[in-house]
Amino acid sequence: MKRWFIKSDNGLTKDNFKNNSEFSYITCQLLANRKIDSANVKNFLYPDYKYLHNPFLMKDLDIAIEILVDAIDNNLHIQIVGDYDQDGNSATVVLMKGIGFFTDNISFAIPNRIEDGYGISKGIVDTAKQKGVDLIITCDNGISAFEVAEYCNYLNIPMIITDHHQVCFDDGGNQILPKAKAVINPHRVDCEYPFKELCGAGVAFKLMQALFDELGGDEHYLIDLLQFVSMGTVCDVVDLIDENRFFVKKGLELLNYSDNIGVNKLKKENEIGKITTTSLGFKLGPCINAAGRLESASIGVDLFLEEDEKSAENFAKKLVELNNKRKDLTNEAYSRVNLKIKDNKYYEDDIIVVYDEEIHESIAGIVAGRIKDYYYKPTLVFSKAKEEGILKGSARSIEDYNIISKLRDFSNLFEKLGGHAMAAGFSIKEENLDILRKELNKNSNLTPDNFIEKxxxxxxxxxxxxxxxxxxxxxxxxxxxxxxxxxxxxxxxxxxxxxxxxxxxxxxxxxxxxxxxxxxxxxxxxxxxxxxxxxxxxxxxxxxxxxxxxxxxxxxxxxxxxxxxxxxxxxxxxxxxxxxx
CATH class of the missing domain: 2.40.50.140 (Nucleic acid-binding proteins)
Incomplete structure (x- = not known):
């Protein structure tokens, strides 16, 4: 069952039409519904590079540029540490290509989803130390890497964090940040950057925008990186307004006329004519994500950095193969998990919490999303972790339930916990699973009206x-x-x-x-x-x-x-x- 509502235009439609009468009244109403006022109508409809915000408004970005320029000038070994999803892939490629414009002494590392877990790990830092890395830059991760930041300080490896995930707070409600040399994240409470909804690749691009400005890099080369930023922006499902709108509009244009061998090979293997937000979100993006779920996320980065036609073709074929395997695993797991929910009548709960030991932990989030859509209820799906007695889980939520906020109310039950309002990832001791199910449902504060999709x-x-x-x-x-x-x-x-x-x-x-x-x-x-x-x-x-x-x-x-x-x-x-x- 769904309930239909007409959006409020916040009283902006008439003003939009009065000041932009070259557009129809209906278009002016659509813009008003998206909270675009008359002064910003043309900026929204015709986004341009010149409208981007000054990257140096971002807290700590000036410190990061100083460290990065020094590393480039002294030919120090810079390592990028990304994440294993599409946004992490895009952010890594942006930094590899962007910084690579000025130096060849650069490498990257991506965590293994199962071996390392989410984000930079001590193991990655140890390997970096062995390889003589002089500077680590994270992208799409790091805002909760407190121990790893301290470890980098202990090993005398400077660390710059670039991330877009929510910052952490102590029990007193005070912001706490990792002790890195610079922490760049628009969600910092002390960051005055005017647009907060960047994805990881978007934050990485702002760092590159500042670097190219500082060192006089080629602006056309910089803008060409937006084809990768657009992938991360669409696939991480951030708001397509403000800077993100330009990133995606320009990025799609670049993708469809790209001279990047990897882009064109992946497009061909997926039998895509014109790349759109739909093909990014439902074809290309899932291929990149499949590598991080089932094998190594490095394949996706290698694809876009590769300059050999045959090697790029092999990478693209491998990604499509992994995505097909991922689809099969997902369909099997969804059927099995949904049957378990029906048998145990978990669908009667406000919050669906289900454990399936056969599910591949990398697809728990996809299955949780499909279960959430089917019942329109917040859903947590758990799988068995490699550590004895530990379960790993992913959650997907509905509009009226901030999942990360609610889970943090029971943070004592979790070994690890992170995410945002609509999705979360975590690990928990097996004996805490039933306790969590009971506590979440006892304190849900949800009403039948919340379970009607609006x-x-x-x-x-x-x-x-x-x-x-x-x-x-x-x-x-x-x-x-x-x-x-x-x-x-x-x-x-x-x-x-x-x-x-x-x-x-x-x-x-x-x-x-x-x-x-x-x-x-x-x-x-x-x-x-x-x-x-x-x-x-x-x-x-x-x-x-x-x-x-x-x-x-x-x-x-x-x-x-x-x-x-x-x-x-x-x-x-x-x-x-x-x-x-």
């Missing part, structure tokens, strides 16, 4: 107001993503003129819909079974496909995104239907 509609729109100019203008809002979703319109009381099933697998529903003598075709691409069941129940048919005439001239409400469809040299407006009632 769908936010941009505006109600009659068919007579929908035209080609408006649909064309919507393209200005691309790329879509978090905080800038696809425009979603609602229309009430549309008449069903016809229904048919199309597509190679006969799992796409096509409707012809009419309101006030105006007709549009509508397409439902997902949840075929759900909507066929809905139509049968709504219109009291046993099989809507054979009793097709029984639903003609019936009325429904629809949510949709309009697009322009071109077929056989004919253009038409088509409605991509997202929900019906």
């Amino acid at each position: 769908v936010k509609i941009d505006c109600s729109l009659d068919f007579k107001l929908l035209n080609y100019n408006i649909v064309d203008e919507l393209k200005l809002l691309e790329p879509y993503g978090k905080a800038n979703p696809e425009p979603l319109f609602g229309t009430k009381n549309v008449e069903i003129k016809s229904l048919s099933i199309i597509g190679k697998n006969k799992n796409v529903i096509k409707l012809v819909l009419k309101q006030d003598e105006i007709e549009f075709s509508g397409i439902i691409f997902t949840n075929y079974d759900k909507y066929i069941k809905y139509f049968n129940e709504k219109f009291k048919t046993s099989d809507i496909l054979s009793e097709y005439n029984d639903i003609k001239n019936k009325f429904i409400d629809i949510l949709y995104t309009p697009v322009i469809n071109e077929y056989m040299n004919t253009k038409s407006i088509q409605l991509l239907i997202k929900d019906i009632r």
Whole structure:
């Protein structure tokens, strides 16, 4: 069950239209819904490099540049320590290529998800010491690396942390930071940087922006790094506003005309024509993530640094192979875990907590996400860790439940804990699992209303107001993503003129819909079974496909995104239907 709401425009629509009347009223309303005021309309629709914030506004960035420039001038060995996900991959590539513009004495290391766990470890530092590393720079990790920072100080290896994850606080509510030489993170409470929602690759890019400014590097080379920043920004699902919007818009342009061998090989192996936010999030990104889940995340970095055609092709093939394996493991685990939830009636709990010893720990988060979507409840999925008596887990949450905040209320039960409002990772002693399940549910403070997914509609729109100019203008809002979703319109009381099933697998529903003598075709691409069941129940048919005439001239409400469809040299407006009632 879902509940539909029309977004509040915060009173900005009229002002937007008054001061930007070259755009339609509907576009001005969409911008208002995204909290874009009239003064920032053009900056949002036409993002540009010149609008980026001064990187030196970021706390400790000046210290980091001083250390980094000294290391470059003295040909010191610099090592980048990234993370094993797509954002960590992108951040590592940005620093390797960016710093590599000025020095060849640079290397990288990525933690092994199972052997090292999340973030920089003492083992990585020990290996760095053996290799004669003089400076360590983390990316997409490090903000909670308190022991490792102290260890680096003990070994006299300077450490610069670049991260975007939430900072830690002591029991008194005071910010605590690792004792590195510089800690660059826009979420620091003492950081005055105006945009806080950068991903790890975004923070790495700001460091490179400052370095290129300091040393007079090639601006075109610097901007070319945005193809990797865009990957991290999309795949880490950060807000696509402000700087992130420019990173992704420009990055997609660069990716589609890239001369990076690895990018083009991975694109080819995935049979992708044009790279979009969708193909990044659902094809290319998962390939990079699969390496970190099942083997070595270094493969993804090596792919984008590789200059040999054959080697890059082999890396790309390997990533696709690993991703296919990951998909199979995920499907098997999801079925098994969901059966366990049903058998134990965990779905009756406010917070679903489930343990499956067979699940590969690297896919626990994906499974948790799918379970959360299925039941629309916060979900924690645990797997067996390599350490005796320890379980590792991942959580995914719903809009009304800040998962990391709630888990920190029971931090005494965890061995390790980190994350943000919608997702978390942790480890726990096996004997604490049932205690955690009990305590989380006893203190959930959730109500039945919290378990109803809320769908936010941009505006109600009659068919007579929908035209080609408006649909064309919507393209200005691309790329879509978090905080800038696809425009979603609602229309009430549309008449069903016809229904048919199309597509190679006969799992796409096509409707012809009419309101006030105006007709549009509508397409439902997902949840075929759900909507066929809905139509049968709504219109009291046993099989809507054979009793097709029984639903003609019936009325429904629809949510949709309009697009322009071109077929056989004919253009038409088509409605991509997202929900019906």
